[in-house]
Amino acid sequence: MNVLGSLRFAVRGISANKLRSMLTTLGILIGVAAVIVLLSVGTGSSAAVKKSISALGTTTLTINRSAGGNGRAGTVGGAGGFAARLGGGAAGRGGAATSSTSGTRSRSTNLTVADAASLLNSTSAPDVADVAPVETAASVTAAYTGVTHTVGSFVGSTPSYLTINNDTVQYGTSFTDNDYTGREQVAVIGATVAQDLFGVSSSAVGQTVQFNGKNFVVRGVLTAKGSTGFIDQDDLVVAPLTTVQDEFTGVAASLSSVIVEARSAGVITTAQNEIYSVLDARHKVTAATRDYTVQNPASIVATATSSTKTLTVLLGAVAAISLLVGGIGVMNIMLVTVTERTREIGIRKAIGAGRGDIVVQFIAEAVLLSVIGALAGVAIGLIGSRFRIVGVQPVVAPWSVFLAFGVAVAVGLFFGIYPANRAAALKPIDALRYE
Amino acid sequence: MTRRPVIQLDRLSKTYGSGETLVHAVRGVDLTVERGDYLAIMGASGSGKSTLMNIIGCLDESTRGRYLLDGVDVQGLDGHQLAVIRNRKIGFIFQSFNLIPRTRAVDNVALPLAYAKVRGSERTPRALAALEAVGLSDRAAHFPNQLSGGQQQRVAVARAIVTEPVLLLADEPTGALDSRASAEVLALFDRLNADGRTVVVITHETEVAQHAKRVIRMRDGEIVDDIRQARLGGAPPRHGVPVEELARAHSV
Numbered sequence: 225m226n227v228l229g230s231l232r233f234a235v236r237g238i239s240a241n242k243l244r245s246m247l248t249t250l251g252i253l254i255g256v257a258a259v260i261v262l263l264s265v266g267t268g269s270s271a272a273v274k275k276s277i278s279a280l281g282t283t284t285l286t287i288n289r290s291a292g293g294n295g296r297a298g299t300v301g302g303a304g305g306f307a308a309r310l311g312g313g314a315a316g317r318g319g320a321a322t323s324s325t326s327g328t329r330s331r332s333t334n335l336t337v338a339d340a341a342s343l344l345n346s347t348s349a350p351d352v353a354d355v356a357p358v359e360t361a362a363s364v365t366a367a368y369t370g371v372t373h374t375v376g377s378f379v380g381s382t383p384s385y386l387t388i389n390n391d392t393v394q395y396g397t398s399f400t401d402n403d404y405t406g407r408e409q410v411a412v413i414g415a416t417v418a419q420d421l422f423g424v425s426s427s428a429v430g431q432t433v434q435f436n437g438k439n440f441v442v443r444g445v446l447t448a449k450g451s452t453g454f455i456d457q458d459d460l461v462v463a464p465l466t467t468v469q470d471e472f473t474g475v476a477a478s479l480s481s482v483i484v485e486a487r488s489a490g491v492i493t494t495a496q497n498e499i500y501s502v503l504d505a506r507h508k509v510t511a512a513t514r515d516y517t518v519q520n521p522a523s524i525v526a527t528a529t530s531s532t533k534t535l536t537v538l539l540g541a542v543a544a545i546s547l548l549v550g551g552i553g554v555m556n557i558m559l560v561t562v563t564e565r566t567r568e569i570g571i572r573k574a575i576g577a578g579r580g581d582i583v584v585q586f587i588a589e590a591v592l593l594s595v596i597g598a599l600a601g602v603a604i605g606l607i608g609s610r611f612r613i614v615g616v617q618p619v620v621a622p623w624s625v626f627l628a629f630g631v632a633v634a635v636g637l638f639f640g641i642y643p644a645n646r647a648a649a650l651k652p653i654d655a656l657r658y659e
Numbered sequence: 660m661t662r663r664p665v666i667q668l669d670r671l672s673k674t675y676g677s678g679e680t681l682v683h684a685v686r687g688v689d690l691t692v693e694r695g696d697y698l699a700i701m702g703a704s705g706s707g708k709s710t711l712m713n714i715i716g717c718l719d720e721s722t723r724g725r726y727l728l729d730g731v732d733v734q735g736l737d738g739h740q741l742a743v744i745r746n747r748k749i750g751f752i753f754q755s756f757n758l759i760p761r762t763r764a765v766d767n768v769a770l771p772l773a774y775a776k777v778r779g780s781e782r783t784p785r786a787l788a789a790l791e792a793v794g795l796s797d798r799a800a801h802f803p804n805q806l807s808g809g810q811q812q813r814v815a816v817a818r819a820i821v822t823e824p825v826l827l828l829a830d831e832p833t834g835a836l837d838s839r840a841s842a843e844v845l846a847l848f849d850r851l852n853a854d855g856r857t858v859v860v861i862t863h864e865t866e867v868a869q870h871a872k873r874v875i876r877m878r879d880g881e882i883v884d885d886i887r888q889a890r891l892g893g894a895p896p897r898h899g900v901p902v903e904e905l906a907r908a909h910s911v
Contacts, residue, residue: 226773226779228779229773229779236761236762239761240760240761567757568759568760570757571753571757571758571759572759572770572774573742573745574716574718574745574751574757575745575746575751575770575771575774575818576742576743576745576746576747576771576774576775576822577742577746577774578738578739578742578743578774579738579739579742580739581774652718652745653713653718653719656718656753656757
């Protein structure tokens with residue numbers, strides 16, 4: 225009996241009971257489609273996270289103060305690094321917590337504007353392109369002609385802050401170095417703040433807004449960046465650091481953070497090491513006693529990637545289970561088929577079919593069922609991945625299609641072996657007598 | 660070359676169960692069937708004739724004794740070797756036709772050739788030739804459910820002879836047929852035997868047994884009667900009798 229002959233019998237066996245075969249293949253179909261769609265949702269969300277992280281700038285390092293030893297410093301720095309740009313409030317709270325513990329520490333050194341300035345040194349830190357000290361003010365409310373808006377992130381910095389963060393001014397202009405040195409009460413506002421206060425972003429330029437009751441002139445409105453999924457990047461106000469210290473936070477306190485731009489993504493680790501050597505010398509600390517952390521975006525990407533990978537694996541596991549259930553369905557129906565066709569098996573054995581012939585015939589039928597299901601599942605899965613699912617645009621990874629198809633066929637093969645062997649093990653005399 | 664017997668049974672016994680429930684289905688049967696013979700095995704149900712036929716057909720194994728099929732001792736052969744023996748040496752014809760459903764007549768007939776690993780291009784011509792031999796070449800593409808009982812049984816005969824086996828083994832071949840179809844099938848057996856094929860028929864109908872050259876009767880697992888009705892080398896006794904007359908005799 226050759227393969228072609230076995231396939232012909234398999235087709236005949238499957239078409240003998242079309243509805244039943246269809247329902248069986250449905251199990252495999254759903255499994256394969258689920259694997260493809262869920263894995264592509266996982267891949268899609270991972271791509272989305274990567275994209276939003278790279279929007280933060282892959283050349284940007286964030287320096288935060290840390291309160292304690294290395295273990296804790298890592299986590300505080302991680303959260304702060306994220307939050308410095310995304311949520312000033314969180315960073316502000318972190319800063320407050322740090323200063324409250326600083327009293328108990330003998331060698332706590334504040335992160336100062338002088339620290340930031342020391343990094344702009346072409347000999348000791350040649351790979352640092354730009355530096356911006358950052359001071360965030362917590363719970364700032366903006367008001368304009370009776371309309372109020374609670375600002376998500378109120379940042380005091382230098383004009384470099386905007387360039388390092390890839391922020392551009394859509395309407396009006398940025399504030400200048402003169403505004404910084406002159407302690408001018410001016411600000412640049414994010415698109416969300418502008419929309420909330422003025423309705424139309426462009427009409428904000430030149431207007432006077434009250435931040436916690438203090439008058440600031442709006443110099444410009446930033447180009448909208450969108451949401452990262454966690455935090456609205458446009459719910460932001462940037463004002464000169466000097467003014468923010470004067471009006472909100474006071475001069476004595478440490479900076480919330482310092483953001484540093486490396487010359488390129490390739491030298492970011494070198495730049496990080498330069499920051500370490502410069503600041504370690506200034507703060508008189510070693511790697512073990514370091515009282516600040518430098519957050520490298522590569523490590524944020526790594527963290528985010530590993531978490532989306534977990535998500536993908538989880539989704540894949542759920543889909544794999546449904547594929548397994550489909551496989552059990554194939555086995556179930558094959559056992560029924562074997563019982564139903566016991567007599568036929570007896571006839572075949574009487575006219576000379578060997579064990580192998582019977583095994584091949586029934587395995588071919590099981591595999592054919594799962595191949596049909598898998599092909600339909602691939603089609604449905606590819607169609608399904610074209611739609612947005614819970615806000616994520618799925619990205620089909622070609623390997624997932626081959627994986628799903630291959631696993632489905634293997635499942636059919638595996639679950640076909642037992643029924644096929646049961647059929648082949650029937651004694652011809654018993655099989656022929658079976659009614 | 661010496662013409663060895665097709666079947667040689669030597670003190671063959673078959674028992675089922677053990678202890679108090681021990682049943683002797685076949686008790687020490689000696690039987691030799693020569694090449695070209697036409698043997699009818701008769702007996703009431705429970706006489707052991709079906710058990711004997713299953714052993715002869717290599718579908719079941721004896722408990723004691725020796726069985727040579729075409730000179731081959733089938734005792735102790737494994738499942739695969741028995742499958743090959745059934746495929747090459749025996750052609751089965753069953754009471755209920757036992758064609759594979761949803762499979763064309765020609766494919767049913769070609770099936771034993773497929774199991775014999777005959778090349779695909781050779782199978783169809785041989786299957787068609789076998790169908791021609793049973794007078795059904797015009798029904799080659801029909802499915803079993805499109806054929807009458809008599810036609811189905813003739814397809815089954817074609818399937819039995821397609822591998823050129825040494826033995827045609829028929830179990831109540833007319834049991835499910837009307838008298839006309841029975842007569843046709845029996846006439847076909849007569850012709851195949853006249854062409855030199857060895858035929859063994861298990862039956863309880865005397866009309867069927869009248870076609871055989873030799874008739875044995877079984878009772879309680881033993882042969883109680885052995886009658887030769889026609890010479891081994893000659894034609895079977897009813898060969899050449901018109902089908903209409905056979906049908907009349909059958910319907911009595």
